[in-house]
Amino acid sequence: MSESERGGEVIKGTLDLLVLKVLQLGPMHGWGITELIEQRSENLLSVNQGSLYPALYRLVRQGLIRSAWKITENNRRARFYELTAAGREALRDERAQWERLSRGVNLVLRTTGE
Amino acid sequence: MRTKRLAGIVAAARERLTGAGPEQEMDEEMRFHLEMATRRNVERGMSPEHARRQALATFGGFVHHRESAHDAVPGQWLDGLRQDLRYAVRSLRRNAGFATTVVLTLALGIGANTAIFSVVNGVLLRPLPVRDPEQLAYVGWTFGKSDTIGALSALEIDYLRRNATAFSAVTTYRTSERNLGSNQGVRPVRGLRVAPEFFDVIGSAPAIGRGFGSEEETPGGPAAVVLSDALWRTAFAADRGVIGKQIHLDDSSFTVVGVLSADFRVPGESPAGVEFIVPLRLVIDPDEKGNNYVAMARLKSDRTREQAAANLESLGRTFLAEHRELGADEGYRLTAFEEVYVGDLRRPLLLLLGAVTFVLLISAANAANLLLARATAREREIVVRTALGARRGRIVRQLLSEGVVLSAISGVVGLALAVWGVRVLLALTPKQLPRADEIGLDYRVLAFVAAIVVLTGIVFGLAAAMPAARLNLASVLGERTRGSAGRQRSRDVLVMSETAFAVVLLAGAGLLLSSFARLRSVDPGFAAENVTAVRFGRMPESYRKIDAIWEFERQLIDRLSAPSGVQSVAGLPNFPLERGWNMPVAVAGVAESGDGGVEFRWVTPAYFETLRIPLVRGRGFSLTDDRKAPRVAIVNESMATRFFPDGDALGRQIEIGRYKDQWIATEFQGTVEIVGIAGDVREMGLGRPPKRTVYVPMAQTLDRMAAPPLLVVRAAPGTALRKAIEDAVHSIDPRVAPPRLQPMPEIVGASLAEQRFQATLLTLFAGTALVLTAIGIFGVVSYGVQQRVREIGVRVALGATSPEVLRLIVGRSLRFVVGGAAVGVVGAVALTRFMSSFLYEVTATDPLTFSLAVATLLGVAFVASYLPARRATRIDPIVALRLD
Numbered sequence: 001m002s003e004s005e006r007g008g009e010v011i012k013g014t015l016d017l018l019v020l021k022v023l024q025l026g027p028m029h030g031w032g033i034t035e036l037i038e039q040r041s042e043n044l045l046s047v048n049q050g051s052l053y054p055a056l057y058r059l060v061r062q063g064l065i066r067s068a069w070k071i072t073e074n075n076r077r078a079r080f081y082e083l084t085a086a087g088r089e090a091l092r093d094e095r096a097q098w099e100r101l102s103r104g105v106n107l108v109l110r111t112t113g114e
Numbered sequence: 115m116r117t118k119r120l121a122g123i124v125a126a127a128r129e130r131l132t133g134a135g136p137e138q139e140m141d142e143e144m145r146f147h148l149e150m151a152t153r154r155n156v157e158r159g160m161s162p163e164h165a166r167r168q169a170l171a172t173f174g175g176f177v178h179h180r181e182s183a184h185d186a187v188p189g190q191w192l193d194g195l196r197q198d199l200r201y202a203v204r205s206l207r208r209n210a211g212f213a214t215t216v217v218l219t220l221a222l223g224i225g226a227n228t229a230i231f232s233v234v235n236g237v238l239l240r241p242l243p244v245r246d247p248e249q250l251a252y253v254g255w256t257f258g259k260s261d262t263i264g265a266l267s268a269l270e271i272d273y274l275r276r277n278a279t280a281f282s283a284v285t286t287y288r289t290s291e292r293n294l295g296s297n298q299g300v301r302p303v304r305g306l307r308v309a310p311e312f313f314d315v316i317g318s319a320p321a322i323g324r325g326f327g328s329e330e331e332t333p334g335g336p337a338a339v340v341l342s343d344a345l346w347r348t349a350f351a352a353d354r355g356v357i358g359k360q361i362h363l364d365d366s367s368f369t370v371v372g373v374l375s376a377d378f379r380v381p382g383e384s385p386a387g388v389e390f391i392v393p394l395r396l397v398i399d400p401d402e403k404g405n406n407y408v409a410m411a412r413l414k415s416d417r418t419r420e421q422a423a424a425n426l427e428s429l430g431r432t433f434l435a436e437h438r439e440l441g442a443d444e445g446y447r448l449t450a451f452e453e454v455y456v457g458d459l460r461r462p463l464l465l466l467l468g469a470v471t472f473v474l475l476i477s478a479a480n481a482a483n484l485l486l487a488r489a490t491a492r493e494r495e496i497v498v499r500t501a502l503g504a505r506r507g508r509i510v511r512q513l514l515s516e517g518v519v520l521s522a523i524s525g526v527v528g529l530a531l532a533v534w535g536v537r538v539l540l541a542l543t544p545k546q547l548p549r550a551d552e553i554g555l556d557y558r559v560l561a562f563v564a565a566i567v568v569l570t571g572i573v574f575g576l577a578a579a580m581p582a583a584r585l586n587l588a589s590v591l592g593e594r595t596r597g598s599a600g601r602q603r604s605r606d607v608l609v610m611s612e613t614a615f616a617v618v619l620l621a622g623a624g625l626l627l628s629s630f631a632r633l634r635s636v637d638p639g640f641a642a643e644n645v646t647a648v649r650f651g652r653m654p655e656s657y658r659k660i661d662a663i664w665e666f667e668r669q670l671i672d673r674l675s676a677p678s679g680v681q682s683v684a685g686l687p688n689f690p691l692e693r694g695w696n697m698p699v700a701v702a703g704v705a706e707s708g709d710g711g712v713e714f715r716w717v718t719p720a721y722f723e724t725l726r727i728p729l730v731r732g733r734g735f736s737l738t739d740d741r742k743a744p745r746v747a748i749v750n751e752s753m754a755t756r757f758f759p760d761g762d763a764l765g766r767q768i769e770i771g772r773y774k775d776q777w778i779a780t781e782f783q784g785t786v787e788i789v790g791i792a793g794d795v796r797e798m799g800l801g802r803p804p805k806r807t808v809y810v811p812m813a814q815t816l817d818r819m820a821a822p823p824l825l826v827v828r829a830a831p832g833t834a835l836r837k838a839i840e841d842a843v844h845s846i847d848p849r850v851a852p853p854r855l856q857p858m859p860e861i862v863g864a865s866l867a868e869q870r871f872q873a874t875l876l877t878l879f880a881g882t883a884l885v886l887t888a889i890g891i892f893g894v895v896s897y898g899v900q901q902r903v904r905e906i907g908v909r910v911a912l913g914a915t916s917p918e919v920l921r922l923i924v925g926r927s928l929r930f931v932v933g934g935a936a937v938g939v940v941g942a943v944a945l946t947r948f949m950s951s952f953l954y955e956v957t958a959t960d961p962l963t964f965s966l967a968v969a970t971l972l973g974v975a976f977v978a979s980y981l982p983a984r985r986a987t988r989i990d991p992i993v994a995l996r997l998d
Contacts, residue, residue, distance in 0.1 A: 030143060031150040049147060078146045 015047070015055050016064075017098055020083065020091040023065060027082035029072065030056060056081060064090050198515035206519060212488055213520065216481045219889070220524035222882060223477030224566055225531025230470045230875075231562050232536045233543075234463045236553030242381055245317030246412075250381075251419070253284070253409040253426065266409045268396040271309065273433055274409065280422035282414045283314035286407040287380070288394055289387060291652045294349065295362035302651075303345065303363075305390035306380065312391075315412045316380060320372030323357045326393045330371070333395045339368035340391040343376040365655065368392065462872055465949060469622060469879045472615040474566065476883050479608045479615075480890045481524075482574035485517065486605055487897050517575020518568065525567035529555075532563075542871055577604060605894050609927075610934035612890050613971065616883040617938025620967035622946055623880035626873040628963055629954040633866055639795035639804065640690060641726035644681075645858035646835055647689050648825040654849045660820040664812050666846060667718060667823050668737075673842035679833030684721040684826050685812055687714075687819065689858070690797050691865040695819075698773035699808055701757055701766070702785040712753055713797060713807040714770070716815040722748075722792060724828045732764050732790030740813040748790040753806035763788050770808060781816055799865055801954040826858065872952060884971070888978040895927045896982035906986050907994025916987035923983035924976065931975040935968050942967070 022028060022036045033056075034047045059065045064087035070080045083091070148169050155165030206213040241247060253266065253274065266274070266286075275284040287308040294303045306312075313325040320340050329335040339361065341350070350356045360367045380388055396407075413422050536553060657663055667685040674683045688694040697714035719735040721727075730751060739746050747768065754763035771782025794804035829835050840852045863870075899906070906919060914922075943959050950958040 029146070031147045034147075035154075049144075053143070076146060076149075077142070079143045 014098070015051060016059060017091070017094045018045075018047075019052075019055060019059065019081075020064065020087055020094065023081055023083045023087070024091060027068075027070070027080040029078040029080050031078070033081070059087070063087075195515075198512055199519060201512060202516040202519040206516065209488070212484065213523075216484050216520050217524045217527055219477045219480045219484070219886065220521055220570060221527035221531055222886070223474035224521075224524055224528030224563065224570070225535055226470050226879065226882070227467075227474045227566060228528055228532035228559060228563050229535030229539055230463075230466050232532060232555065232559050233539055233553055234467050235556070235558050235562070237459055238463060239558060240552055240556070244379065244381055246415075247381075249317075249413045249415065250315070251411050251413060251422065253411050266407050268407060270433065271407055271409050272396065274411070274426075274429065275311065277429055277432075278411070278425060280413060280417045280425035281411040283311035284409055284411045285309045285312040285315045286394070286396075286409050287312060288407075289383070290392070292363040292390070293652075294345075294390075301349075303389040304387045305342075305392065306383070306388055307392050307394035309394045309396055309407075315410050316378075317412065318375070318378055321375035321378075322354060323370070323372030325372060331393045331395060333397065335393075335395075337366060337368045338371045338393065339363065340372040340374060341370060342374050342385070342389045342391075343378070344385070345389040346373045363390070363392070461948075462868070462952065465872070465952070466875055468945075469619060469876055472619050473879050473882050473886075474570070476612050476615045476886045476890075478570045478574050479612045480886050480893075481520070481570070482577035483605060483608050483890050483893055485513075485520075485574060486577065486608075487893065489513065514572065514575040518571035521567045521571030521574070524570075525563050529563055532559075539875075542874060543867075577608070602898075605897070606930045609891055609894050609930045610937065612887045613931050613934025613975065614938035614941055616880070616887040617935050617967055617971055618942045618945055619876070619880040619883045620970055621939075621942035621964050622949060623873070623876040624963040624967050625946055625949060625953055625956055625958065625960060626869070626876050628960065629952070629956045630866070630869050630873040632955045633800050633869060636796065636800045638690065638800055638862065639727060639793055642858040642862045644828055644831060645724065646827045646829065647856045647858050647861055648823075648827060648839060648853045649856070650822040650824070650853040651851050653822050654847070657822075658817070658820060660812070660815055660817045663820050663823055664718075666850075667812070667825065669846050670823075670825070670839075670842055671718065671720070673845065674827065674838060679830045680835070680838065681828045681830065682720045682724040683828075684724040685718040686721055686824055686826060687716055687821070689824060689826070689861050690725070690795055691799065691861055694797065697770055697808070698778065699753075699757075700769045700772040702769050703767070713805045715807060715809045716812045716819055717809055718812050721809070721826075724826050725795075727795055728793040730791045730793055732788070734790055735809075735811045737813075739811040743814075745784060745786040745814050746789045746811065747786045748792050748809040749788055750792050750794050750804065750807040750809075752794050752804050753808060754788075754791050756806055763791060765789075768808070770810070779818075781818075786810065800862075801869075823853075825853075869952070869954075884974055887971070888974050891927060891931065891975050891978040892982060895923060895979045896985075898926070899923060899982050899986045902986075903989055903994045906989050907991040910989060910994075911991035919987045919989075920980070920983050923986050924979045927979035927983075928972070928975060931972065931979075935971055938971075939964060939968060 018037050019033055022033050022040075025036070028036065030049070030052060034049070034052060037045055037047050056065070056067075060067055060081070063084060065081045066084055067079050067081045069077055072078050148166075151169035152162070152165045155168050156162055160168060242250075244250065271284060271286055274281070278284060285308065287306045290305050290307045292303055292305065293300045308326075310326070310328070310331045313319050319325055321343070323340070325340065326338055330338040341356070346352060346356065356370050357372070359370050361370055362368075374388075374391070378388070379385060411422075413419070417425075533555070540553065653663075657666065664685075671683045671685070674680050695714045696711040699712045699714075717735070719737060719739075722729055722734050729748075732748070735746070735748065747770070749757070749763060749768075757763065757768070758766060766788050767785040768788060769777075769784070770786055771778045777783050792807075792809065795807070796802065796804050797807065798805055827835060827839075836855055839855070843850050843852060906914075906922075909919065909922075942964065946958040956963065
């Protein structure tokens with residue numbers, strides 16, 4: 001796969017939602033989060049590390065996720081992130097908000113000119 | 115827009131400061147991420163090199179961005195520093211073993227330095243505890259070629275006080291022991307008898323009340339006393355009403371006229387020795403030429419020392435012209451006060467300070483070595499951070515902070531060590547260490563510690579950081595990095611310098627030790643074993659005459675000879691190796707004979723027998739040599755050959771107390787016959803040649819020699835001497851307080867206290883240096899072996915034998931050690947020259963000592979290299995080659 005075919009950057013503001021969503025699947029390290037987002041989006045989306053980690057630290061600080069050092073299946077030490085109760089709640093809210101937003105955007109985009 | 119951006123930067127900075135994870139965890143997370151990304155890229159078919167570049171690219175210089183955002187905020191550098199320090203503390207905590215080793219190494223150096231510096235500070239650097247000490251001077255009378263301060267007679271002190279224009283005040287004092295009577299009973303107190311103008315010279319008046327008035331200073335005037343603050347508090351309950359009250363010192367009553375302030379000090383006297391001050395009424399006897407008073411003077415504030423010296427010189431000439439009958443031809447001499455006060459201590463202390471600095475340098479070199487080794491272990495971490503865009507300056511700063519944190523901790527530990535060390539030092543120091551009560555921690559010592567902490571921290575932090583700063587992406591991740599040539603070079607230089615410093619210290623210590631050993635084996639001319647020195651304190655009033663003292667001693671000797679075990683007892687004026695009397699002596703009838711002075715001892719008959727001083731010729735003294743008998747003397751061999759170079763001294767007449775055509779006092783007049791010649795005794799110190807000495811029977815001396823009795827007792831080991839003496843004293847005169855007893859060998863030992871002190875300390879320093887150097891070499895060689903495992907494996911695979919491997923490793927290490935030792939020998943030759951005045955019968959470049967120093971070091975270095983090298987011989991080539 002060449003670079004040009006890779007997906008575009010995640011839209012500002014949606015990264016938190018994506019991270020929370022991915023973590024709903026279970027605890028995951030930063031690299032795994034990147035991979036999952038890319039896989040699930042069928043490579044339409046890619047995550048820049050320069051935004052991912054600040055976002056992760058921000059979410060940790062907001063108490064939406066927490067982190068712990070664990071051993072990966074390859075026997076490497078890595079920091080795993082997981083959702084907190086507040087995080088689950090935030091995911092629900094953000095998701096609802098996103099759906100409203102995307103529905104609105106889609107509605108507008110679908111409008112045909114008169 | 116702009117403000118929004120600024121807000122963003124501030125937020126980023128805040129985020130960084132309060133960031134979710136500790137920074138090094140973040141690094142690890144990044145590294146993990148980078149590795150995974152690289153691996154994926156490889157799986158996708160990229161070359162490893164390309165894969166890594168690609169992975170790095172997606173990072174987009176993340177770390178760098180964060181740092182620039184952070185640094186861009188003004189005033190945040192302080193937080194950056196805090197961050198660095200926090201980071202350093204955390205990273206050290208994770209490596210507690212490493213940190214402990216460095217801290218102990220450095221603390222040892224810092225502690226030793228601080229301890230010695232505290233002493234130097236207390237003795238040399240702190241201002242003298244008097245007002246304007248630079249205005250104080252001692253005035254002496256040059257006497258022959260002797261360079262000791264001559265004391266002055268009462269007449270001369272009075273003359274100077276009235277005529278010297280360069281001084282605002284001239285005074286003198288004597289120490290005094292009295293019994294203070296109060297309603298709580300009698301207690302012994304120590305104080306001073308001071309001549310007029312004493313308080314003017316010291317520059318401090320009593321805090322309460324006043325000093326002495328002129329009528330109190332003239333003979334027959336009212337008796338007045340000034341109390342010390344301590345005595346006033348303990349014995350008089352700090353009652354201000356004590357002024358004007360009567361107190362009893364011995365049998366006389368004194369009016370209290372003043373109380374000293376708590377910080378009143380007389381330089382050269384311990385505060386405990388100044389409990390009271392009474393006037394010393396100088397009796398001016400124009401016929402007396404005894405120089406018994408040490409004159410202290412205060413220069414007028416507008417006079418220089420040179421002007422004062424010139425003034426004294428002309429006064430000396432006028433005085434001698436006015437007093438031709440005193441017939442001396444020397445002049446007055448001025449000695450800087452501080453010089454006399456601190457005495458000969460400046461050079462020994464600076465020697466110790468210099469030596470201990472070397473210890474610090476070695477411990478700093480060792481710490482740098484450890485830090486370097488660790489920097490190598492952290493190479494990967496550093497490379498990652500560089501790759502992530504962290505700037506080099508930032509990394510150097512971090513390593514420096516670690517250095518400073520380490521040395522700050524070492525400073526605290528070192529300070530604790532120093533507090534303890536000073537106590538040990540003071541216990542070791544020769545008793546007469548002046549200003550010992552002024553030694554302690556003050557702001558100078560603390561500033562000194564702070565300075566060495568910062569300096570060592572920066573120096574050894576830099577030593578470790580510089581090579582790290584040169585690292586680059588060429589040796590990126592995943593690859594086993596080998597110590598770069600630069601790093602190895604710094605390590606070798608450190609080993610070389612450690613070795614050089616250690617050789618200098620070993621040589622210095624060796625010289626002092628061998629000189630001390632030589633001093634110990636010097637024959638003092640008398641036998642101290644089984645001899646006890648008996649010292650009486652202040653005697654009752656009735657013992658003012660020499661005959662009373664003599665009678666007391668004679669009875670005591672009689673009674674002591676009775677119990678079994680006591681072999682002989684003798685009275686003497688001073689113990690060997692302690693200060694004695696000096697007296698001019700001339701050959702009878704020869705005008706221009708004799709010289710400045712000879713040692714003068716009045717002793718009881720068994721003196722020579724008790725101290726086992728051989729009588730070379732003639733006879734000893736007997737009880738019949740008393741006032742009724744002709745005056746006799748025994749001279750030592752030095753005096754016999756000096757005074758009668760071409761003939762027999764036995765039977766010749768001498769005149770004791772005559773100098774040129776003058777008698778020092780009329781009562782000395784008369785001739786004395788030499789009846790015996792005794793062996794020489796090194797009375798001035800084991801390292802100094804024997805002095806010419808004349809002995810006379812105690813029964814024929816003068817009243818002016820009356821002093822509390824001193825005895826030497828030779829007794830079989832295990833004799834219950836104390837009880838025998840106390841019983842005998844009590845039965846003779848119950849008013850006499852029991853004497854102090856001290857083994858004679860202790861007095862001999864005490865005379866070497868200073869040499870022992872220096873030798874002990876320098877040996878301690880050299881030993882520390884040796885251990886530290888050994889640790890340093892061990893560390894470097896171990897590390898080198900670890901780095902060369904693969905190479906050694908190849909060599910072994912190619913057939914190298916164990917001895918060959920050993921030679922390879924040890925040889926490489928010893929090359930640098932030998933290089934360092936050579937530099938050290940050159941340094942030692944240059945530096946030990948300054949020690950020659952401390953040495954006895956050893957030259958400062960004694961080849962034997964130097965060879966021993968080098969041999970010791972090489973031996974230790976060999977062992978320190980051999981132990982880790984042996985590990986190299988056990989390397990399994992298969993395993994070694996499989997590494998990486």
